[in-house]
Amino acid sequence: MLNWFKGLLSNDLAIDLGTSNTRIYARGAEVVVNEPTVVAVARDHTGTRRVSAVGRAAKEMLGRTPTGIEVIRPMRNGVIADFESVSAMLRYFLRMLQGNRSLSAPRTIVCVPVGVTEVEKRAVKEAVLTAGAREVFLIEEPMGAAIGADLPITEPSGNMIVDVGGGRTEVAVISLSGIVFANSVRVGGEKMDEAIVQYVKRRYNLLLGEQTAEDVKMRIGSAYETESLEELEIKGRDVVGGVPKTVILDSDEVREALAETVSAVVETVRVSLERTPPELAADIVDRGIVLSGGGALLKNLDVLLRQETGLPVMIADDPMNAVVRGIGRTLDKLDLLKIIAVS
Ligand SMILES: Nc1ncnc2c1ncn2[C@@H]1O[C@H](COP(=O)(O)OP(=O)(O)OP(=O)(O)O)[C@@H](O)[C@H]1O
Numbered sequence: 287m288l289n290w291f292k293g294l295l296s297n298d299l300a301i302d303l304g305t306s307n308t309r310i311y312a313r314g315a316e317v318v319v320n321e322p323t324v325v326a327v328a329r330d331h332t333g334t335r336r337v338s339a340v341g342r343a344a345k346e347m348l349g350r351t352p353t354g355i356e357v358i359r360p361m362r363n364g365v366i367a368d369f370e371s372v373s374a375m376l377r378y379f380l381r382m383l384q385g386n387r388s389l390s391a392p393r394t395i396v397c398v399p400v401g402v403t404e405v406e407k408r409a410v411k412e413a414v415l416t417a418g419a420r421e422v423f424l425i426e427e428p429m430g431a432a433i434g435a436d437l438p439i440t441e442p443s444g445n446m447i448v449d450v451g452g453g454r455t456e457v458a459v460i461s462l463s464g465i466v467f468a469n470s471v472r473v474g475g476e477k478m479d480e481a482i483v484q485y486v487k488r489r490y491n492l493l494l495g496e497q498t499a500e501d502v503k504m505r506i507g508s509a510y511e512t513e514s515l516e517e518l519e520i521k522g523r524d525v526v527g528g529v530p531k532t533v534i535l536d537s538d539e540v541r542e543a544l545a546e547t548v549s550a551v552v553e554t555v556r557v558s559l560e561r562t563p564p565e566l567a568a569d570i571v572d573r574g575i576v577l578s579g580g581g582a583l584l585k586n587l588d589v590l591l592r593q594e595t596g597l598p599v600m601i602a603d604d605p606m607n608a609v610v611r612g613i614g615r616t617l618d619k620l621d622l623l624k625i626i627a628v629s
């Protein structure tokens with residue numbers, strides 16, 4: 287532990303192991319890996335597993351694989367669901383970063399969602415160590431997001447960060463370098479995609495792939511009424527006839543499909559505000575709420591939250607990279623790291 291603080295080497299890394307995306311930040315080089323958390327595994331005739339693709343290349347295979355290849359999303363709701371695949375993916379990224387240089391094994395800072403169990407935290411540590419790291423240090427994800435969003439977390443004032451990721455929404459109130467209150471629900475962008483799949487199936491008898499649903503969400507999805515109605519032609523398979531079919535979906539329909547998931551996000555924020563100690567709540571009235579994570583990019587989520595809470599709501603710069611940049615910044619701030627690390 288002491289050695290860790292004595293001096294980090296230049297190959298020390300910060301890792302955001304997200305449900306949807308994995309990002310790695312190298313000291314002095316910023317974000318060096320930004321890939322979907324997806325692994326394709328091939329099984330030969332003897333049943334031996336071999337990683338055949340990782341990241342973007344593996345994600346493109348989703349829903350399109352022949353027998354013998356399995357595409358795995360090894361994280362679920364912010365925690366490890368498939369240990370082997372997570373460590374194989376990380377090993378691939380670490381090797382890629384080392385290239386043919388023979389660097390010593392990196393020391394790493396990795397984020398975990400707030401409120402996960404000790405067993406889940408230990409699994410993250412083990413996976414990163416198995417992948418080739420020398421040491422692993424854990425930081426809670428909303429703390430990373432708050433640092434990455436440039437919130438003045440060391441001051442004695444309340445800062446509220448809401449990170450809407452692929453698998454979780456996490457809310458935290460931070461003051462004096464500590465999390466005063468945190469709330470986390472297993473609702474995020476992936477639940478939104480599922481909601482679109484369900485809606486289109488019910489309304490049009492059309493089966494969509496999850497990638498198509500995500501695309502619909504990003505292109506014409508919204509949390510609150512938009513100025514103009516947008517339409518998108520989508521392709522899927524007819525439930526009844528089994529044949530490929532095309533329908534036109536508009537932005538009002540997509541908002542309706544997303545409504546339940548979006549209100550779960552709003553409710554989490556509301557409950558968190560209710561439970562925040564009064565002095566800090568008063569600070570949040572002045573400073574507002576900052577959004578990070580990919581879900582923050584859902585059109586008009588900020589508008590809806592502003593309307594529902596009556597508070598100022600801002601989206602962090604580059605919200606999807608806020609967490610990894612935040613934990614990455616602690617590579618240079620050992621005093622802060624000592625205070626905020628959870629183990
Ligand atoms: N423009 C957009 N509109 C709506 N959603 C978006 C947009 N861009 C990305 N997303 C969604 O953001 C999610 C990914 O966000 P992010 O990378 O922050 O998650 P993660 O860190 O992997 O997950 P978690 O923190 O929950 O483990 C995906 O569900 C993706 O569809």
Ligand SMILES: [Mg+2]
Nearest residue numbers: 304451579609
């Ligand atoms: Mg995340």
